[in-house]
Amino acid sequence: MSVFEAINTEIGGSEKFWKFDQRQNFQETFKNKVYQKSKSGILKEVNLSLCQNYLVKVGPNSVNKKTLLDWKIVEPFIEDNGQNARFGFSIGHLSWSKDFYVENQETLDTWIQHLSTVGIMMDFENDFSIIKELGNGAFGTVYLAESNDTAELYAVKSISKHDITANPANLANLINEIKFMRKLDHPNIVKLHYVYENQTNIYLVIDYVGGGDLFKRIIKRKVYSEEHIAKFAQKLLDVLIYLNSFNIVHRDLKLENILMVSEENDYDFKLTDFGLAAEATEGLSLRCGSPGYIAPEILRKNLYDSKVDVFSAGVIFYILFSGRMPFPGRNAQEILLRNRDCKISFLHQQNLSKLAMTFILRLTEPIANLRPSVKEALNDPWFEKQLNSAASQNHLVSKIGKFQACRKIMGNIS
Incomplete structure (x- = not known):
């Protein structure tokens, strides 16, 4: 059945x-x-x-x-x-x-x-050929697969039907993932192309993103410049604005759910895993998320809205700035307690600008009513300074390029 x-x-x-x-x-x-x-x-x-x-x-x-x-x-x-x-x-x-x-x-x-x-x-087996396993999690195994018709590569999330029927929460996650991902069409969100079912499994055929997740990228790169973080942060907050236009709250923003498009580029990504997503038409109450990224109002069992994604984004930006988790702990319980108390330290970030620290503290404000919305976060002075600085540098590079081209032409004329 x-x-x-x-x-x-x-x-x-x-x-x-x-x-x-x-x-x-x-x-x-x-x-x-x-x-x-x-x-x-x-x-x-x-x-x-x-x-x-x-x-x-x-x-x-x-x-x-x-x-x-x-x-x-x-x-x-x-x-x-x-x-x-x-x-x-x-x-x-x-x-x-x-x-x-x-x-x-x-x-x-x-x-x-x-x-x-x-x-x-x-007919998944007729349409796709599995190439190799990409990863294994609590809710399914992800494979690299090739379309038998077009030879195009996809990632395929395989979920056991036994696991789905044995746990109502797994079924709810599956429904959410399919329902919301089929609604969304954004360059920075993984696209769900097809859903298959056979006797034993459900298969979600999604974009293959070959650059690895952001967690692995940070281990490799260690620390990013503020200019790079500004480009990345602007894109992530733009994605949240897009989700807000559908009244969707992701509720599980974390490094592992951000897939990098390529090895060379540090700010092009695709957001994935909408299993915990929900419609925020009214106050939400379900306690969910990943320890270390969860907004305090969720852990305090208060009603919440889309600002929980703003908090999680702030945690991600803190990690990009510092290469550290803001709420470290020896186990999940310790992490959750520090996560709930939400005391963020910048002791190890001597080179971080005051504007950047203020930006992080605004996004990770423990009181939801005082936390900025996504649009307000995008208007933060830190963004303005970083993006204006990047624009000035691009303008300078452009002027130097034109000057060198002009010298070359003049040299040829003489």
């Missing part, structure tokens, strides 16, 4: 495939001729469109019916009776589904190409 069947029923409110919807403003993503089999076995054309993550059917008198595809299995099929082949795809689950027919293999491939980005696919 699919782990997504119960989710689909819960979200849909029933096991009925279609739901009536009188709205006419669907944003059509794809449309092509589709047929359904009548009771007498005759194929009749139906008016079917893919509209983002909905399949929409327009019946007589322009009455719309729709079905949400997020948690439904999509499976192509070929019916061959030895004379004629019928091509089609099934959408739904074992206990209830709908079959749709198309004219040929090419049209079927095109439908599957579109449906695979919004539904749950079944």
Whole structure:
């Protein structure tokens, strides 16, 4: 049985495939001729469109019916009776589904190409080849895989269905990860391309980011200049503004969840792991996150909002400045106690500017109401100084380049 069947029923409110919807403003993503089999076995054309993550059917008198595809299995099929082949795809689950027919293999491939980005696919082993293991965590194993069609490389997160069904929290994390990552499209966020399910596992096919995580990068680089940190910090805070536009709180910002794009560049990255993400439409209460990065209001069991991500970002910037954790401890309990008390020291950062220290202290303010929002953090004087300094240096380099080019031209003329 699919782990997504119960989710689909819960979200849909029933096991009925279609739901009536009188709205006419669907944003059509794809449309092509589709047929359904009548009771007498005759194929009749139906008016079917893919509209983002909905399949929409327009019946007589322009009455719309729709079905949400997020948690439904999509499976192509070929019916061959030895004379004629019928091509089609099934959408739904074992206990209830709908079959749709198309004219040929090419049209079927095109439908599957579109449906695979919004539904749950079944044939992972046919579509991808595992190359090697990249990492192993508490919630799945990540592999490097190659698309059998395009030879493009992806990272694949494999999660045991046994682990998902045995622990409700794991199922909630999986739902969050799929739900939020399918919403997001940002150059600094890992993109979820496909979701697969077989008898034993769930596979999330995501961007492959080859530069390693930020934790490993800091071990290698030790300490960054303030100018480099400003470029990185600006991008991370821009990502948080983007998440805020969807009312999404990440709730697990940490070095290991920031993947560096390349070995050479220290500020291009992609944020990953949305298993603990939540919609911040109202005050949140779940205690979650990673020790050393958690906002104090979470540890104090207070209601909280998107400012918890600002706090975690402040911790990350502190580590970039110093190469140290702000709340060290011999075990998780010690770290959490210091994390909750939130006393940050700059004793080992003699070369850190006063503006930088103030910036860190503002972002890691223990009282949430006094902590800046993401937009306020981006307007901090430290940012203005660093980015203006970088702009001045770029302007100087540009002027020197033009001067040297001018000398070369003048030399050639003389």
